[in-house]
Amino acid sequence: MTLTETEYKEFLRTHLELLFYVGQQKEIIPKQTNFKNFVDTDFEIKFKCREALLDDNNILDEYIASNFDHLTTEQINILVGFKKKIMSSFVIFKCLTKYAIFIDTKDNKFYAVKALGDTFDQFFDNFPVNISTTLIPFKDKIIYDGFIQSSGIYYGRNMTQTMNEYYKEAKRNKQIVTNID
Numbered sequence: 001m002t003l004t005e006t007e008y009k010e011f012l013r014t015h016l017e018l019l020f021y022v023g024q025q026k027e028i029i030p031k032q033t034n035f036k037n038f039v040d041t042d043f044e045i046k047f048k049c050r051e052a053l054l055d056d057n058n059i060l061d062e063y064i065a066s067n068f069d070h071l072t073t074e075q076i077n078i079l080v081g082f083k084k085k086i087m088s089s090f091v092i093f094k095c096l097t098k099y100a101i102f103i104d105t106k107d108n109k110f111y112a113v114k115a116l117g118d119t120f121d122q123f124f125d126n127f128p129v130n131i132s133t134t135l136i137p138f139k140d141k142i143i144y145d146g147f148i149q150s151s152g153i154y155y156g157r158n159m160t161q162t163m164n165e166y167y168k169e170a171k172r173n174k175q176i177v178t179n180i181d
Contacts, residue, residue: 002115014078023049081137091128110176128155137180
């Protein structure tokens with residue numbers, strides 16, 4: 001249910017370089033900080049950079065334009081995928097072999113989401129669980145942006161049974177979104 005190691009490293013490098021740029025542009029990190037030090041910095045700093053990225057629709061275009069000569073076509077495709085982001089609260093309903101089923105709490109859409117390097121059941125003991133994250137396309141898959149906030153809300157048997165009925169109906173009607181593109 002995770003990306004391959006090569007895909008994970010490719011996403012991670014591309015995403016961290018973007019967050020590093022955002023951190024410098026928004027003065028979240030000192031100008032003299034280099035990329036290696038940024039990678040080793042606290043999660044909270046990276047989270048602030050991620051929030052600044054999500055709050056500024058122009059900074060992604062600025063990053064691509066200022067680094068166009070250094071980015072591969074694949075990296076540009078990954079970055080452009082951020083424009084198609086879906087920021088929401090989700091229920092991670094269940095983990096399957098190939099992906100996890102996320103339900104958007106705003107519109108009840110179902111998404112087939114790949115984990116990055118660690119499976120979702122390494123983060124959570126029980127499913128379904130309510131979380132906040134940002135979904136993005138990656139190649140022909142849907143992934144999350146590496147940041148998950150759990151509300152700590154888990155669902156009981158009756159709610160889980162209701163969600164399962166909706167899931168079966170969505171599966172039967174081919175309404176599980178597997179690609180944001």
